[in-house]
Amino acid sequence: MKNFEKAIREWTRLLTKRRVIVDTTTLKAESTATFKTLQKIHAILRPVSSKEVSAIVKIARKCSIPVYPVSGGKNWGLGSRVPQKDGVLIDLSLMKKITAFNETMGYVTVEPGVTFGAVVQYLERKKSMLMLDTIGSTPDASIIGNTAERGHGMALYADRFNFVCGMEVVLPNGEIIETGFENIEDSKLGPLAKWGLGPYVDGLFTQSNLGVITKLTLWLRSKPMFFQSFIFHVNNESNLAKVIEQWRQMGLDGFNSSLRVFNDIRMIAFGERFPENETIPLRSSTRSALRSKLKIGKWIGLGGLYAASPQHALADKAFILTRIGSLVDDIVFYDQATVDEQYDQGDDATRNQLDFMFNKSLLRGNTSKTGVNMVYWRKPNALEVKDIHEDGCGVMWYCPAVPFTGKDTRIAIKICERICKKYDFELNIGFLFISQRALDITGAICYDRNIKGQDKKAMDCHHELMGAMTMEGYSPYRLGIQSMKLMKLKKPSSAKFLKLLKTTLDPKDILAPGHYIP
Numbered sequence: 377m378k379n380f381e382k383a384i385r386e387w388t389r390l391l392t393k394r395r396v397i398v399d400t401t402t403l404k405a406e407s408t409a410t411f412k413t414l415q416k417i418h419a420i421l422r423p424v425s426s427k428e429v430s431a432i433v434k435i436a437r438k439c440s441i442p443v444y445p446v447s448g449g450k451n452w453g454l455g456s457r458v459p460q461k462d463g464v465l466i467d468l469s470l471m472k473k474i475t476a477f478n479e480t481m482g483y484v485t486v487e488p489g490v491t492f493g494a495v496v497q498y499l500e501r502k503k504s505m506l507m508l509d510t511i512g513s514t515p516d517a518s519i520i521g522n523t524a525e526r527g528h529g530m531a532l533y534a535d536r537f538n539f540v541c542g543m544e545v546v547l548p549n550g551e552i553i554e555t556g557f558e559n560i561e562d563s564k565l566g567p568l569a570k571w572g573l574g575p576y577v578d579g580l581f582t583q584s585n586l587g588v589i590t591k592l593t594l595w596l597r598s599k600p601m602f603f604q605s606f607i608f609h610v611n612n613e614s615n616l617a618k619v620i621e622q623w624r625q626m627g628l629d630g631f632n633s634s635l636r637v638f639n640d641i642r643m644i645a646f647g648e649r650f651p652e653n654e655t656i657p658l659r660s661s662t663r664s665a666l667r668s669k670l671k672i673g674k675w676i677g678l679g680g681l682y683a684a685s686p687q688h689a690l691a692d693k694a695f696i697l698t699r700i701g702s703l704v705d706d707i708v709f710y711d712q713a714t715v716d717e718q719y720d721q722g723d724d725a726t727r728n729q730l731d732f733m734f735n736k737s738l739l740r741g742n743t744s745k746t747g748v749n750m751v752y753w754r755k756p757n758a759l760e761v762k763d764i765h766e767d768g769c770g771v772m773w774y775c776p777a778v779p780f781t782g783k784d785t786r787i788a789i790k791i792c793e794r795i796c797k798k799y800d801f802e803l804n805i806g807f808l809f810i811s812q813r814a815l816d817i818t819g820a821i822c823y824d825r826n827i828k829g830q831d832k833k834a835m836d837c838h839h840e841l842m843g844a845m846t847m848e849g850y851s852p853y854r855l856g857i858q859s860m861k862l863m864k865l866k867k868p869s870s871a872k873f874l875k876l877l878k879t880t881l882d883p884k885d886i887l888a889p890g891h892y893i894p
């Protein structure tokens with residue numbers, strides 16, 4: 377890279393040597409994702425303030441060096457910290473301040489290095505009655521990184537980007553701007569209202585390369601007065617389709633709940649490894665034995681109910697039973713009283729189940745590391761969960777959305793099942809019910825990177841699968857560095873508009889080149 381040495385000298389003057397990382401061992405480790413990548417990270421810069429971010433970007437622009445922001449750097453299955461093209465990382469994880477918190481109005485304002493785990497601990501310390509909508513990934517993932525990609529939570533504020541406002545953003549020319557009501561002097565509405573005055577621009581800084589978000593406000597919900605979780609099992613796919621039809625209508629009728637539906641493999645992989653001495657792919661007899669062991673169906677629905685009183689809670693439960701009770705093979709509800717009773721009398725396995733389903737449930741604002749087990753699915757049984765990159769865990773997400781209908785869900789399952797089978801991977805799929813008209817799919821191709829040929833096989837599987845899904849009209853809602861080419865799906869007029877924005881704001885294409893906007 378031309379001018380690289382000059383840029384490094386200027387960045388070092390700004391940040392000191394300690395916060396400009398150029399040692400090759402670190403850079404090599406940071407350039408590793410959960411699938412094969414060729415891009416190189418040439419240096420890592422670690423600012424502690426938005427002013428430093430602004431200065432970093434100005435130097436990058438002057439020297440024409442591509443820079444790529446990461447907040448927590450836990451974009452696992454979508455590229456981890458690896459940029460779309462070779463460049464320098466701006467690692468924002470030292471910007472760890474929670475700059476505002478308001479119990480009455482229900483919000484927290486955070487810098488990029490603030491993780492889900494940190495906010496959960498902060499709320500505990502404050503003995504807050506508010507709840508963070510957390511994440512299925514590691515507690516070390518960041519709120520801003522997750523929002524920047526329009527990621528998903530677990531409860532009623534799961535559509536993360538819906539519940540943020542008032543961003544501070546460093547533009548590719550180094551200027552710092554604020555959005556929403558934060559850009560009106562003395563406005564009392566900055567952390568309270570989303571749209572501001574005039575054109576709404578926050579969306580431009582998500583799934584894009586038009587700015588570095590250095591602060592935002594995230595809204596928090598009250599902890600439910602009466603929380604219930606539930607789990608249901610469905611073995612028959614035509615019944616699953618009927619449940620989906622019912623759930624859409626329930627939502628349109630005004631019923632509020634959180635729900636995600638997984639297939640058996642997703643659930644099995646949370647706690648088990650691919651059995652040793654088993655042929656690849658898993659035989660259906662072994663799969664069925666694992667289902668029996670864990671007492672799960674072929675499809676599992678996992679959800680939360682957030683009632684304002686015990687009376688509302690009873691009504692919610694009755695409503696679900698009326699609408700889907702006859703379509704599911706089994707359904708169990710958990711509330712504090714029933715859980716306490718079973719906990720006292722239960723063995724370790726029962727207690728673990730009650731913790732997972734209720735006491736420590738992610739559906740009520742807890743974080744957990746157990747979801748990460750899933751990416752060790754094809755790894756040897758003896759390998760302890762440590763570092764998914766060092767351990768050679770292969771995982772690649774595919775993220776198409778489908779219309780919220782039983783018919784589309786079945787078509788999508790068929791496509792994904794057929795293609796995963798062709799490449800000898802088990803279908804590992806979940807449907808997220810975070811809006812009322814579309815379902816977001818989270819599909820994971822899990823494999824062992826240490827087995828020769830698997831990286832290529834997984835990538836081929838991913839590409840064929842997304843090709844087939846988009847042909848069917850099931851467009852991606854989020855991309856990783858493995859799938860960024862799918863931005864080509866956009867109509868030319870829209871692509872041209874985005875390009876115009878990019879070239880106007882970033883004529884030298886220095887900010888995260890190739891990240892969403894080519």
Ligand SMILES: Cc1cc2nc3c(=O)[nH]c(=O)nc-3n(C[C@H](O)[C@H](O)[C@H](O)COP(=O)(O)OP(=O)(O)OC[C@H]3O[C@@H](n4cnc5c(N)ncnc54)[C@H](O)[C@@H]3O)c2cc1C
Nearest residue numbers: 446447448449450451512513517518521522524527528589
């Ligand atoms: C088992 C497992 C479970 C998962 N569960 C979930 C889940 O429930 N929900 C979910 O959404 N994801 C999930 N993920 C995917 C991923 O781990 C999360 O999305 C995670 O939040 C991303 O990491 P991060 O927050 O540290 O973001 P980062 O890695 O820091 O950033 C993600 C991307 O956002 C952009 N970005 C980051 N910071 C900024 C910034 N300040 N300004 C502009 N752009 C920026 C960058 O392009 C970066 O590549 C899961 C992954 C695994 C393996």
